[in-house]
Amino acid sequence: MTTEARRSQVSEGGIPNAGADVLTVPFGGAPMFTRARALRPTGKVLPEHARSHNRALVLQTLYTSGAQSRADVARQTGLTRVTISDLVAGLIAEGLVIELGQREDARPGKPATLIDVDRAAFHIVGVDLSEHQRFLGAVVDLDGGIVSRAEVALDGATGDAAVVLVADLVRRLLASTETPVLGIGVGSPGVVDPLGVVRSAPNLGWTDVDLQARLHDEFELPVHVANDANVAVLAEHGSSHQDDLLLVKVGHGVGAGLIIGGRPVIGGGFAAGEIGHVVVGTDGGPRCACGKHGCLEAWLAVPRLTAQLDALDPEAADAASAREEILAEAGRRLGIVLAPVVGALNLSEVVLSGPAELLDGALHDATVDTLRTRTMAEHNRDLRLRMTEQAEDVVLRGAAVMVLSGQLGVS
Amino acid sequence: MTTEARRSQVSEGGIPNAGADVLTVPFGGAPMFTRARALRPTGKVLPEHARSHNRALVLQTLYTSGAQSRADVARQTGLTRVTISDLVAGLIAEGLVIELGQREDARPGKPATLIDVDRAAFHIVGVDLSEHQRFLGAVVDLDGGIVSRAEVALDGATGDAAVVLVADLVRRLLASTETPVLGIGVGSPGVVDPLGVVRSAPNLGWTDVDLQARLHDEFELPVHVANDANVAVLAEHGSSHQDDLLLVKVGHGVGAGLIIGGRPVIGGGFAAGEIGHVVVGTDGGPRCACGKHGCLEAWLAVPRLTAQLDALDPEAADAASAREEILAEAGRRLGIVLAPVVGALNLSEVVLSGPAELLDGALHDATVDTLRTRTMAEHNRDLRLRMTEQAEDVVLRGAAVMVLSGQLGVS
DNA sequence: TCACGTTTGTTAGTAAAGCTTACGAACAAA
DNA sequence: TTTGTTCGTAAGCTTTACTAACAAACGTGA
Incomplete structure (x- = not known):
C-alpha cells in the first residue's frame, strides 16, 4: 500500500472547525481560534441555539465597541448586514437596543443610523x-x-x-x-x-x-x-480582557477567583479559589482559626496584618522598616502559595484586591519577587501582578x- | 413604580440557554448543563457549524456507547430519528460508520439495524x-x-x-x-x-x-x-470521565497536564503544567540543574530518586525503612507543591504517571497525607490520588x- | 450642476438544517 | 389473523443565514 493509498479518506482538516472552540452562550465557534483543543461533544445544537448565540454576539459587540451602524456590526462580527438587521430588529423590539439617529460625520454614501445597547434601559x-x-x-x-x-x-x-x-x-x-x-x-x-x-x-x-x-x-x-x-x-475580567486571570481577595479571610481560558473555574466541589487554609511553607507559622499552623489566612488576613502593625511602637527608630518587613513577609508567604498555581496554570496575570495601604507596596513587591524566584523565569516572564482597578467595589x-x-x- | 412594573421586560430566563455552556467541537449546548457561566460571545455560528457539532455528537455517542440502532442514538442525543438517519448516512459515506446487520434479540417491532463507528477503518x-x-x-x-x-x-x-x-x-x-x-x-x-x-x-x-x-x-x-x-x-481523561483532572508525570523531569471543566489548559505562554522548577517549601533543598535550590524536579525526578536509593547500603538493617523514608520525603514534597493547586482549583482527581515501583507506595501515601493536612479537608474531602491506568503507554x-x-x- | 461612485439598510429569493407528520416494513403477542 | 410496537425513510414545514439586487442618501469631480 502506498503512502498515497494509506492516506485517510477523512478530509485532512478533520471535521470542520474541529479543535476550534470559542463558544459562549450557549456555544461558539470562530474558525480561526486555535487555543483550545477539541472536547467531548455534549448535547445537540439546534438552529435556534445558533440564533441566540449570534444575538448575544451582536449585543456583546455593541456593548464593548459602543454606538455604531448595523453595517459596522456586520463587518465586525462577520455576519451579513441582512442578518444583523434582522437580529437588531429583535433586540430593538425587546428594548435592549435603541437607534440613536444618524451619524454626524460627513462621509460618502447613505448616512448610517447609529444603534447602541440602551444603557439607560436597565x-x-x-x-x-x-x-x-x-x-x-x-x-x-x-x-x-x-x-x-x-x-x-x-x-x-x-x-x-x-x-x-x-x-x-x-x-x-x-x-x-x-x-x-x-x-x-x-x-x-x-x-x-x-x-x-x-x-x-x-x-x-x-x-x-x-x-x-x-x-x-x-x-x-x-x-x-x-x-x-x-x-x-468577573469584574476584573470585564476590564482586563485577559483570558487567564487569578484574583486574590484579601480581607477578613483570604480567597481567590479564577478564570481560565475565559471561563470561570468553579471546582468539583464548587470550592475553587478557597486557598485561605492552604498551609504555606515548611517552617510552621502562626496558628490559624482552623486549627492548622501556617495557613495563608493566618499570614495574610487583614486582621492579622493590622494587629501586627498596631503592635509596633510608632516612636521606635526603625518603625517604618519594621512595618515594611511585616508586610514583606506576608507578601512572601502569598508568593509561596501562588508559585505552584502560577506555574501549573502558566498564568499571565494575578490581581490583588483588598486594602491598598496594606497590599500595594512592600507586600506586593515581595510577592512579585517571591513568584519570580520560585517559578521558572523563562515560562513566566510576562507575569503581571497588579492591584485591582475596581477599588472597593x-x-x-x-x-x-x-x-x-x-x-x-x-x- | 410598582415592583410589578419595574420587572425587567427581558424574559426571566434571560437569553435562551444563557449560562449553559457545554460546547465541544466547535461548540455545544445542552440546555440542562449548569456548571459553567456565560462567556463573551466570540465568533458567529452558522448552520453548518451546528451540523458538524451534531455530527461529532453522533460519532461520540457511537464511540463511547458502542453498536446500537439509529433510534437508540436518537434517544440518547435528543435529536430526531430523521436527523440521525441523515447524519449517519453522511458518516457511512465517509467510511467512518458501518452497518453491522440486524439486532439479534427478540423484541416487538421492526428489528433494528445496528451501526457503529468502524473501529477497524483507521x-x-x-x-x-x-x-x-x-x-x-x-x-x-x-x-x-x-x-x-x-x-x-x-x-x-x-x-x-x-x-x-x-x-x-x-x-x-x-x-x-x-x-x-x-x-x-x-x-x-x-x-x-x-x-x-x-x-x-x-x-x-x-x-x-x-x-x-x-x-x-x-x-x-x-x-x-x-x-x-x-x-x-488526555489519555487519562478518556478513561476517567472526570471533568477536572491533574496528571503529574514523573520521569527524567517532572511535568503536569491539566484538564479543567473538561478542557485542556494550555496557559498564556503555552507552558501550563511546567511545575518541575517550582521551588518546594521554605527550607532549601537539593540544588537543581536550573540553578535554584529545592525545585520539585530536584526532589522528585527519577534519576534523583534512583541515585538516592542506590546509595543505600542494601545490607543495612534499616534498608527497607530508609528506602521508604526517601520515597516518603519525595511524596511530601510533591504534596507541598500540589496543595495550593488542588486548593485553588478544588481538584477532585490527581493522577500519577511514572515508574510504579517508585511512585506507587510510600511516595503516593505521603503525597495523599501531605495534601490532606495542607488543604482544607472540608473542601477537598473527595480528592483522589491514584496511579495512571495506562501504565507505560x-x-x-x-x-x-x-x-x-x-x-x-x-x- | 450633474453624472458617478460609495455606503447603508431593506426586500426577495435560496440553501441548509432540523423539525413534525405520515407511512411501509417487520416483528411479538394475543 | 389481528393488534400494537418499533424502525427507518419520505415529504413538507420552519428557522436561519446567505446572495443578489435595489433605493436612498451622500461626497466628488468634471
Missing part, C-alpha cells in the same frame, strides 16, 4: 456579603457605574436573620430606582454552588441556604449568586457583570 | 518523545489498543538530527500498517504551542521547531503535537486521543 442590583460587619449593596448601571449605594449592619446576625438582612438590603435598593432591573447579583462568602445555593458560609452560619430561591421568590427577578472572590474576578461590580453575563450573554 | 500513529534515551512510537487502533510498536535510540541526537529520528520512526510505523491512518499524534517534552511548534525543548536542543509542519509536509497526514504531560492527561495513547479528538471530535 439597572442591576449588586450585593456584597463578604465584609464582616455589614452587607453592601448598590444599584449599578449597564456600564458598571454605581448609581446608588446602601448598606446594612450585620450586628452579629447569622442564619436566617442574615438572609432577612440581605432581602431588606435588596428591597431598599429596588425601591431606590425607577429603572427596570435586569436582575440581582450576589457575592457571598463561602462555598456557593452553580444554582445559587450557599453550601457553607461559616461566618454567616449558613449551610445549604438557597439564597437564589429566597431572593427570586420574593422579588421575582433573575437572581445570580456566587462566591465573592469568584464574582470579583470589585464584588458589587462583579455581581453586576454576573447578571449581565447571565441574562444577556454580555460582559 | 489506525493512528502515536509518538512519545519524552524519554531520555529513545523515542517511542506505536500504531494505535481507534479503541486505544496498541497494534504495533517501534522505537529509535536517541544516541545523544539533538536539533535537526532528532527531528530526523522522529520522522524515521513515523515512517517505520506507517509502513507497518495497511490500514488508513487518521493522523499522527506527538507528545513532546518542553513548551509546545497550539500550532504544533515546539517553542523550547532544552533536552532535545529544540527552539521553535515546527514539528507539525515537518511531519505534515513529509507524510501528508493530519499531525497534532503537544506537550507530553498535556498529551498524557500514557503518552502514546494520549497522542492517539489527541488525533481522535482533533480529527473526529471524539474522545
Whole structure:
C-alpha cells in the first residue's frame, strides 16, 4: 500500500472547525481560534441555539465597541448586514437596543443610523456579603457605574436573620430606582454552588441556604449568586480582557477567583479559589482559626496584618522598616502559595484586591519577587501582578457583570 | 413604580440557554448543563457549524456507547430519528460508520439495524518523545489498543538530527500498517504551542521547531503535537470521565497536564503544567540543574530518586525503612507543591504517571497525607490520588486521543 | 450642476438544517 | 389473523443565514 493509498479518506482538516472552540452562550465557534483543543461533544445544537448565540454576539459587540451602524456590526462580527438587521430588529423590539439617529460625520454614501445597547434601559442590583460587619449593596448601571449605594449592619446576625438582612438590603435598593432591573447579583462568602445555593458560609452560619430561591421568590427577578472572590474576578475580567486571570481577595479571610481560558473555574466541589487554609511553607507559622499552623489566612488576613502593625511602637527608630518587613513577609508567604498555581496554570496575570495601604507596596513587591524566584523565569516572564482597578467595589461590580453575563450573554 | 412594573421586560430566563455552556467541537449546548457561566460571545455560528457539532455528537455517542440502532442514538442525543438517519448516512459515506446487520434479540417491532463507528477503518500513529534515551512510537487502533510498536535510540541526537529520528520512526510505523491512518499524534517534552511548534525543548536542543509542519509536509497526514504531560492527561481523561483532572508525570523531569471543566489548559505562554522548577517549601533543598535550590524536579525526578536509593547500603538493617523514608520525603514534597493547586482549583482527581515501583507506595501515601493536612479537608474531602491506568503507554495513547479528538471530535 | 461612485439598510429569493407528520416494513403477542 | 410496537425513510414545514439586487442618501469631480 502506498503512502498515497494509506492516506485517510477523512478530509485532512478533520471535521470542520474541529479543535476550534470559542463558544459562549450557549456555544461558539470562530474558525480561526486555535487555543483550545477539541472536547467531548455534549448535547445537540439546534438552529435556534445558533440564533441566540449570534444575538448575544451582536449585543456583546455593541456593548464593548459602543454606538455604531448595523453595517459596522456586520463587518465586525462577520455576519451579513441582512442578518444583523434582522437580529437588531429583535433586540430593538425587546428594548435592549435603541437607534440613536444618524451619524454626524460627513462621509460618502447613505448616512448610517447609529444603534447602541440602551444603557439607560436597565439597572442591576449588586450585593456584597463578604465584609464582616455589614452587607453592601448598590444599584449599578449597564456600564458598571454605581448609581446608588446602601448598606446594612450585620450586628452579629447569622442564619436566617442574615438572609432577612440581605432581602431588606435588596428591597431598599429596588425601591431606590425607577429603572427596570435586569436582575440581582450576589457575592457571598463561602462555598456557593452553580444554582445559587450557599453550601457553607461559616461566618454567616449558613449551610445549604438557597439564597437564589429566597431572593427570586420574593422579588421575582433573575437572581445570580456566587462566591465573592469568584464574582470579583468577573469584574476584573470585564476590564482586563485577559483570558487567564487569578484574583486574590484579601480581607477578613483570604480567597481567590479564577478564570481560565475565559471561563470561570468553579471546582468539583464548587470550592475553587478557597486557598485561605492552604498551609504555606515548611517552617510552621502562626496558628490559624482552623486549627492548622501556617495557613495563608493566618499570614495574610487583614486582621492579622493590622494587629501586627498596631503592635509596633510608632516612636521606635526603625518603625517604618519594621512595618515594611511585616508586610514583606506576608507578601512572601502569598508568593509561596501562588508559585505552584502560577506555574501549573502558566498564568499571565494575578490581581490583588483588598486594602491598598496594606497590599500595594512592600507586600506586593515581595510577592512579585517571591513568584519570580520560585517559578521558572523563562515560562513566566510576562507575569503581571497588579492591584485591582475596581477599588472597593470589585464584588458589587462583579455581581453586576454576573447578571449581565447571565441574562444577556454580555460582559 | 410598582415592583410589578419595574420587572425587567427581558424574559426571566434571560437569553435562551444563557449560562449553559457545554460546547465541544466547535461548540455545544445542552440546555440542562449548569456548571459553567456565560462567556463573551466570540465568533458567529452558522448552520453548518451546528451540523458538524451534531455530527461529532453522533460519532461520540457511537464511540463511547458502542453498536446500537439509529433510534437508540436518537434517544440518547435528543435529536430526531430523521436527523440521525441523515447524519449517519453522511458518516457511512465517509467510511467512518458501518452497518453491522440486524439486532439479534427478540423484541416487538421492526428489528433494528445496528451501526457503529468502524473501529477497524483507521489506525493512528502515536509518538512519545519524552524519554531520555529513545523515542517511542506505536500504531494505535481507534479503541486505544496498541497494534504495533517501534522505537529509535536517541544516541545523544539533538536539533535537526532528532527531528530526523522522529520522522524515521513515523515512517517505520506507517509502513507497518495497511490500514488508513487518521493522523499522527506527538507528545513532546518542553513548551509546545497550539500550532504544533515546539517553542523550547532544552533536552532535545529544540527552539521553535515546527514539528507539525515537518511531519505534515513529509507524510501528508493530519499531525497534532503537544506537550507530553498535556498529551498524557488526555489519555487519562478518556478513561476517567472526570471533568477536572491533574496528571503529574514523573520521569527524567517532572511535568503536569491539566484538564479543567473538561478542557485542556494550555496557559498564556503555552507552558501550563511546567511545575518541575517550582521551588518546594521554605527550607532549601537539593540544588537543581536550573540553578535554584529545592525545585520539585530536584526532589522528585527519577534519576534523583534512583541515585538516592542506590546509595543505600542494601545490607543495612534499616534498608527497607530508609528506602521508604526517601520515597516518603519525595511524596511530601510533591504534596507541598500540589496543595495550593488542588486548593485553588478544588481538584477532585490527581493522577500519577511514572515508574510504579517508585511512585506507587510510600511516595503516593505521603503525597495523599501531605495534601490532606495542607488543604482544607472540608473542601477537598473527595480528592483522589491514584496511579495512571495506562501504565507505560500514557503518552502514546494520549497522542492517539489527541488525533481522535482533533480529527473526529471524539474522545 | 450633474453624472458617478460609495455606503447603508431593506426586500426577495435560496440553501441548509432540523423539525413534525405520515407511512411501509417487520416483528411479538394475543 | 389481528393488534400494537418499533424502525427507518419520505415529504413538507420552519428557522436561519446567505446572495443578489435595489433605493436612498451622500461626497466628488468634471
